Amino acid sequence: MGALKGYRVLDLSRVLAGPWCGQILADLGAEVIKIERPSVGDDTRAWGPPFMKKEDGSDSSEASYYQSTNRNKLSVAVNIATEEGQEIVRALATECDVLIENYKAGSLEKYGLDYKSLSEINPQLVYCSITGFGHTGPRAEEPGYDFIIQGMGGLMSITGEKDGVPGAGPQKVGVAVADVMTGLYSTIAIQAALISRQSTGRGQHCDMALLDVQVAALGNQSQNYLSTSESPGRQGNAHVNIVPYQVFTANDMDFIIACGNDSQFVALCNAIGKPELPSDPKFTKNADRVRNREAIVQILANHFLTDTADNWVSRIHAVKVPVGVINDIGRALNEPQVLARNMLINLPHKQNPGFQMVGSPIKLSHTPVQHLSPAPRLGEHTNRVLKAALGMNEARLAELTAQGVIEQFVDG
Structure with a gap:
């Protein structure tokens, strides 16, 4: 029924x-x-x-x-x-x-x-x-x-x-x-x-x-315009309101980090061996990181080139910061979670x-x-x-x- x-x-x-x-x-x-x-x-x-x-x-x-x-x-x-x-x-x-x-x-x-x-x-x-x-x-x-x-x-x-x-x-x-x-x-x-x-x-x-x-x-994007009278532009795989929330490149392949709040940013930095970053006033709060997007993204991008995507994903996943690889449709349909559901x-x-x-x-x-x-x-x-x-x-x-x-x- x-x-x-x-x-x-x-x-x-x-x-x-x-x-x-x-x-x-x-x-x-x-x-x-x-x-x-x-x-x-x-x-x-x-x-x-x-x-x-x-x-x-x-x-x-x-x-x-x-x-x-x-x-x-x-x-x-x-x-x-x-x-x-x-x-x-x-x-x-x-x-x-x-x-x-x-x-x-x-x-x-x-x-x-x-x-x-x-x-x-x-x-x-x-x-x-x-x-x-x-x-x-x-x-x-x-x-x-x-x-x-x-x-x-x-x-x-x-x-x-x-x-x-x-x-x-x-x-x-x-x-x-x-x-x-x-x-x-x-x-x-x-x-x-x-x-x-x-x-x-x-x-x-x-x-x-x-x-x-x-x-x-359009959700937050249209409201961003109504708040500023400025049309948001393209950010590629980055998020217009959150940093870091985008694709990064390891020394072998790309992966995604979706760091949604300041406590997750602290956990992320500790997990990847960059514990000093949250203490920098340019990066402490999400609003700071959005204003200084290019600087923080460049630091992280250079750092992630030093290891493989699987290693980064494993370390970041362990501290419960959202992270994942980029599947093609075949791999997506065969994800264990997809099959289990x-x-x-x-x-x-x-x-x-x-x-x-x-x-x-x-x-x-x-x-x-x-x-x-x-x-x-x-x-x-x-x-x-x-x-x-x-x-x-x-x-x-x-x-x-x-x-x-x-x-x-x-x-x-």
């Missing part, structure tokens, strides 16, 4: 932010019906290589990108450009608690699938729209993409090496974080709306925008019984997350869902299939 068992979600979204939200809800026990275009499906089905491997080691047609965001869902292939397809989605919406969509603002009005239209036939519906810029404002009707949002939202201006250093320049993050964070915020908004519905009896519209989320997620799961696929993926990080004591099924094949559940939710018989399903309104996956 998942925490959201009994809730039904209609997921009309594609690519990442919306599907990420839908996958979280599905992991938590909601029944998530993914509406996809016949013959094509979610755009990310074709976003490869890499593709999931079949049991014989050859490539399947299922892109790894698609697999990462659609676990535990049911796929229903419906052509919403047809009147019959629109009617199917409307009918399903009356049987659902939540609808997620990420079409451009206003696009679904012509189909009668916008919030206003659907809330009239199902006042309890929680309708979550995910767009680049939201449903209001001068850019509301423009498409929004994570890369553009990372740039517009200020994230790239603080990501990358600082000016004057080789390789300097703005950088996007290696994961589409604006999309992922919007999926997370959308999940929170949906759950809040469902709780509100318990007392009001009505659903509501959740208007979620990637740009809003990216700006909100069951973050790698086996989720057999019909084409690959040994299929693995990263599981949900949500750990609930009484309603644990369940990983029940891998991302569905296109139209895998069309007939099943339309029979169960709308009571369609075989003759009607065959008629709609012949008309190209729906599509049912056929194995082989």
Whole structure:
């Protein structure tokens, strides 16, 4: 019994932010019906290589990108450009608690699938729209993409090496974080709306925008600007407000120190054989070290070149100052702590019984997350869902299939 068992979600979204939200809800026990275009499906089905491997080691047609965001869902292939397809989605919406969509603002009005239209036939519906810029404002009707949002939202201006250093320049993050964070915020908004519905009896519209989320997620950096009227710059792997909190180079490889307070700085200096540093008034307090960043970092950088990263990490770890190596993704996924927390799961696929993926990080004591099924094949559940939710018989399903309104996956 998942925490959201009994809730039904209609997921009309594609690519990442919306599907990420839908996958979280599905992991938590909601029944998530993914509406996809016949013959094509979610755009990310074709976003490869890499593709999931079949049991014989050859490539399947299922892109790894698609697999990462659609676990535990049911796929229903419906052509919403047809009147019959629109009617199917409307009918399903009356049987659902939540609808997620990420079409451009206003696009679904012509189909009668916008919030206003659907809330009239199902006042309890929680309708979550995910767009680049939201449903209001001068850019509301423009498409929004994570890369553009990372740039517009200020994230790239603080990501990358600082000016004057080789390789300097703005950088996007290696994961589409604006999309992922919007999926997370959308999940929170949906759950809040469902709780509100318990007392009001009505659903509501959740208007979620990637740009809003990216700006909100600037955290201390945006507040630094509001306090000083100066835009923070790029610091590479250093922290703008804490020193030392960055990557250092040993005589063999790089490692990270995240020294979060003055007592940790004292412990760090004792552990590495530089006990005199905290007594220097230029370095005693964090504010002193921030003001004298270049001096203290240079002293530490020169010192760390005298030994190996493993030795430094071992000595620093022993005094409980946060420290660690820099893993690639393969090593990260095989960290003993990651494995002990069951973050790698086996989720057999019909084409690959040994299929693995990263599981949900949500750990609930009484309603644990369940990983029940891998991302569905296109139209895998069309007939099943339309029979169960709308009571369609075989003759009607065959008629709609012949008309190209729906599509049912056929194995082989």
